[in-house]
Every structure is written in structure tokens, then in C-alpha cells.
Amino acid sequence: MxxxxxxxxxxxxxxxxxxxxxxxxxxxxxxxxxxxxxxxVWVTNSRMNANAQVPGPPNTEPTEVTTPEKILHLHIEEFEFKLVWQQGSTVVAEDKVPKQEQTDKEFVKFGDLAVKIAEQWQQHGGHQDPSDQKTDQCVVHADNKLPFRELVGVLDAIYDKKREQNQADGTIKNVPVFNMSFSIR
Amino acid sequence: MSDHAKVIKKHHDHHAHAIAKPGKRLMHHVPLAFVLKKVLGHGGRNVNTALNLTSYIDFLLVTVIFLLMSFSAGGEITVDKSITLPNAENVEDVIEAPMVAVNGQSVMVDGTPAGNTRAIRDAGKVQKVDELFELLKRKKELWSSFHPDKAFPGVAILQVDVDVEALVVKSVFQTAAFAGYPNISFMVRKRAKAGGGEGG
Known part of the structure; x- marks a missing residue:
């Protein structure tokens, strides 16, 4: 005692x-x-963002004609990933990554794809400055038969690369360099 | 002394008996009271023993600190039992939003049935899921009536089973966008990064 x-x-x-x-x-x-x-709470659930890129309400003010932004189109094929940077309908750059997944039970990881996406963004990404509040777009083209587990593996690779972004409150936050959307065929 | 007298004296000497009463014999000859007490066993140790509780309290404190650090006041978000969520490393915290659960058979919004997965698969192309559209639209109108001064955030969270095909995911995704929810999040299980640090 x-x-x-x-x-x-x-x-x-x-x-x-x-x-x-x-x-x-x-x-x-x-x-x-x-x-x-x-x-x-022993199991912590989290989320991964996506955006449907729905157009906003029509703008009545005359708009300036600006050059379209570069968008990364990620094609998930059977044995490889195709990374295509497009500006409007013009193909700016194209690259391929062999599909080598590191599977561990329910976890699918495409490490090589994450590295290649990060490299590509350094070269072609249009929103790299911390003061830039916009994010580059990545459009995922997936086969209809693709299981969701592989899709999440690809999303994980897209969101792997992060950059610093100034926030409204004066702080700096690490945010993913891409915002993804699906190509609906 | 004659031999007879010797025999008689031997009988009266109690030390002369060949068989003696059992008991402690060591140090009986020492003429000190505390030695005799020890020898006879009357000076025993106290039977009340105080346990040392310091290590026990240390253990309890460490457990309390660990549990307090891992405590989350956000509460548990219910995930449909038929759904196995995928794992991912690059994730964000879950926010309050309508939950759309998609398993191999059905689509549900906050537990209410809102479509059939098999029907979408059988159609073979991305399509609008009417029941889901109506339910989400009604939820949006309800939210707007409760918060007339605020802009609708348009966020919905999809809980999709790992084996569901991309066709179903894209159909649900598109339907949610049409219903006014362009910001879709996929619920996943957080997995610690192998390197432990942030990417980039």
C-alpha cells in the first residue's frame, strides 16, 4: 500500500x-x-475523394476564351496502365506502366504506378504552386468488369503524391495533387 | 557403586531411554529466551502481508493513457455486414454524409433499399439507378429545407464491396452525381503506410 x-x-x-x-x-x-x-472503436474507416465533374450553373457573364487545362487520362488495361496527358483533344504526353500489383489479402497496391504518376505530375502538372487552390484532374478509364478492390488500388496510387497548399487560415496543408473522376462509357 | 545400583540409576535417568519423544532439539541448551522462542516457533512472522501495488497502478495508468490517446469521440460508422471494404493508404477522415451501400445484390441508402445490383450488371452498360436517384434527391431537398441559408455540400459516401464490378460503381457514381451529389467519397479501411511517412 x-x-x-x-x-x-x-x-x-x-x-x-x-x-x-x-x-x-x-x-x-x-x-x-x-x-x-x-x-x-477498433476499426477505423476512412474515405477517398472523387469528383463527378458536373458542370455548375450557367454563367451569364461573357467569359474569356482560355486554353484548356492538361488532364491526365489513366487507362486501366489488362496487363498495363496507360498514362495520357491531354490538353483538349491534343495528346501532350503518353507513357505506359506494367501492371504489377502487390496483393496482400484485401490490400492491392500498385507501387510502380504511384511512382510514375508522381513523375508525370512533376513534368506536366499545371497546379504545383502552394498558392494555387486548384487541383489537377485525373480521369480513370476502367473496364466494366474490373473489381472494386483493383479500382481502389489505382485510386490509392493516384492519391499517393501530395503537395503543399496554402489554406485560408494561413496554414499549409499537404493535399493530393490529383482529383479523380471516372470516364463513363 | 555396585553393578546393581548402576542399573537402577540408569532406569531413572530419562536420557537413558533408547526411544525419545520426537520434537525440536537443536539449541535447546542455549539459555536465552529469544533463542528458545525462535526454536520452539512461538515468535512467528506476521500473517498480514502488504502487496506492492506500485507496478499494478503503473500498468493501469499506461492502459488508461493508451486508451485515451486512441479514443475517438466521432462514434462508429455502421458498415453493412455483407460488405467487405477495401484497404487503402492515402485516405481522409470520414465526414457526415448520406451512406450508399453497394453489395453483390443490392444498393441501399442509409439502410433503405434503393436498387438492384444484378439489374445493373444485366444491363451491361452504365445507367441511372432510378430508385437511388429518387431517394438521394429527396434527401437533398430535405437537407435544403432544413438549411435554407447554406449551400448544399453535395457529398455522398459509397460503401462498396471489394468484389463489386466497376460497371455498378460507375452507375451508382453517375446516379449520385445526377441527383446533386458530385462529391463522392469511397469508404475504405485505413492501412498504415509501409514507410510510415506522407507521400510526396
């Missing part, structure tokens, strides 16, 4: 060594542990 030993004592007086009763303290700890264990 916990106690305080101040030495001395004896001489016919009351003992000066005081014993602190630790039982209430242990009870409190036990109750806290029980509460935290009962309310604990």
Missing part, C-alpha cells in the same frame, strides 16, 4: 508514517479503463 515515510517516530508518540489508501484510486482507474474499452 502507498505510504509516506517521514522518518523518526518512536518516543511514545503516534507514528508519523502515513498510509495513503490506494483502493479508491485503483477503482477510478479500473472504471476509466472499462469505460474506454466499451466505447473504443
Amino acid at each position: 502507498g505510504g509516506v515515510d517521514v522518518g523518526g517516530g518512536g518516543g511514545g508518540k503516534r507514528a508519523v508514517n502515513a498510509e495513503i489508501n490506494m483502493i479508491p484510486f485503483i477503482d477510478l482507474l479500473m472504471v476509466t479503463i472499462a469505460f474506454l474499452l466499451i466505447t473504443a
Whole structure:
């Protein structure tokens, strides 16, 4: 049991060594542990963003004619990934990555694809400045038969590369360099 | 002394018996009281023993600190039991939004049936799921009536089973976008990065 030993004592007086009763303290700890264990969430779910690129409401003001942005089109084929940078209908760059997945039970990872996407973005990405609030677009072209687990593996590779972006509150946040959307065929 | 007298004296000497009463004998001859007490076993140790609780309290404290650090006040988001979520590394925290669950048989919005997966598969092309569209549209109108001053965020979260085909995912994705939810998130299980750091 916990106690305080101040030495001395004896001489016919009351003992000066005081014993602190630790039982209430242990009870409190036990109750806290029980509460935290009962309310604990062991499986943490998260999310991956996507955007359907739906056009906004029509703008009545006359707009300037601007050059279209470069968009990365990612084609998921049977044995490889095709990365095509397009500006409007013009193909700016094209590259291929062999489809080598690192599968671990429910986890599919395309490490080579993530590296290649990061390289491509360094060369062709249009929104690299921290003050730029926009994000480059990546359009995923997937076969209709592709299982969702592989699709998530590809999305994971797209969101692997991050850049710094200034926030409205003055802070700097690491954000994914791409925002993805699906090509609907 | 004659031999007879010797025999008689031997009989009266209790030390002369060949068989003696069992018991402790060591140090009986020491003429000190505390030694005799020890030898006879009367000066025994106190039967009340105080346990050392310091290590136990340390263990409890470490457990409490660990549980407090991993405590999440956000609560658990229910995932349909028929759905196995995929794992991913580059993820964000879940936000409050309508949950669209898609498994091998059906599509559900917050537990309400909103379409049939098999029908989408049989159609063989990306199409609008009418029930899902109506349900999501109604949810959007309800939200707007409760928050007339705010812009609708248009966020929906899809809980899709790992084995569902891309055709179904694209159909649900497109339907949600048509219903006013262009910002779609896919729910996944967070997996720690192999390197431990952020990408980029």
C-alpha cells in the first residue's frame, strides 16, 4: 500500500508514517479503463475523394476564351496502365506502366504506378504552386468488369503524391495533387 | 557403586531411554529466551502481508493513457455486414454524409433499399439507378429545407464491396452525381503506410 515515510517516530508518540489508501484510486482507474474499452472503436474507416465533374450553373457573364487545362487520362488495361496527358483533344504526353500489383489479402497496391504518376505530375502538372487552390484532374478509364478492390488500388496510387497548399487560415496543408473522376462509357 | 545400583540409576535417568519423544532439539541448551522462542516457533512472522501495488497502478495508468490517446469521440460508422471494404493508404477522415451501400445484390441508402445490383450488371452498360436517384434527391431537398441559408455540400459516401464490378460503381457514381451529389467519397479501411511517412 502507498505510504509516506517521514522518518523518526518512536518516543511514545503516534507514528508519523502515513498510509495513503490506494483502493479508491485503483477503482477510478479500473472504471476509466472499462469505460474506454466499451466505447473504443477498433476499426477505423476512412474515405477517398472523387469528383463527378458536373458542370455548375450557367454563367451569364461573357467569359474569356482560355486554353484548356492538361488532364491526365489513366487507362486501366489488362496487363498495363496507360498514362495520357491531354490538353483538349491534343495528346501532350503518353507513357505506359506494367501492371504489377502487390496483393496482400484485401490490400492491392500498385507501387510502380504511384511512382510514375508522381513523375508525370512533376513534368506536366499545371497546379504545383502552394498558392494555387486548384487541383489537377485525373480521369480513370476502367473496364466494366474490373473489381472494386483493383479500382481502389489505382485510386490509392493516384492519391499517393501530395503537395503543399496554402489554406485560408494561413496554414499549409499537404493535399493530393490529383482529383479523380471516372470516364463513363 | 555396585553393578546393581548402576542399573537402577540408569532406569531413572530419562536420557537413558533408547526411544525419545520426537520434537525440536537443536539449541535447546542455549539459555536465552529469544533463542528458545525462535526454536520452539512461538515468535512467528506476521500473517498480514502488504502487496506492492506500485507496478499494478503503473500498468493501469499506461492502459488508461493508451486508451485515451486512441479514443475517438466521432462514434462508429455502421458498415453493412455483407460488405467487405477495401484497404487503402492515402485516405481522409470520414465526414457526415448520406451512406450508399453497394453489395453483390443490392444498393441501399442509409439502410433503405434503393436498387438492384444484378439489374445493373444485366444491363451491361452504365445507367441511372432510378430508385437511388429518387431517394438521394429527396434527401437533398430535405437537407435544403432544413438549411435554407447554406449551400448544399453535395457529398455522398459509397460503401462498396471489394468484389463489386466497376460497371455498378460507375452507375451508382453517375446516379449520385445526377441527383446533386458530385462529391463522392469511397469508404475504405485505413492501412498504415509501409514507410510510415506522407507521400510526396
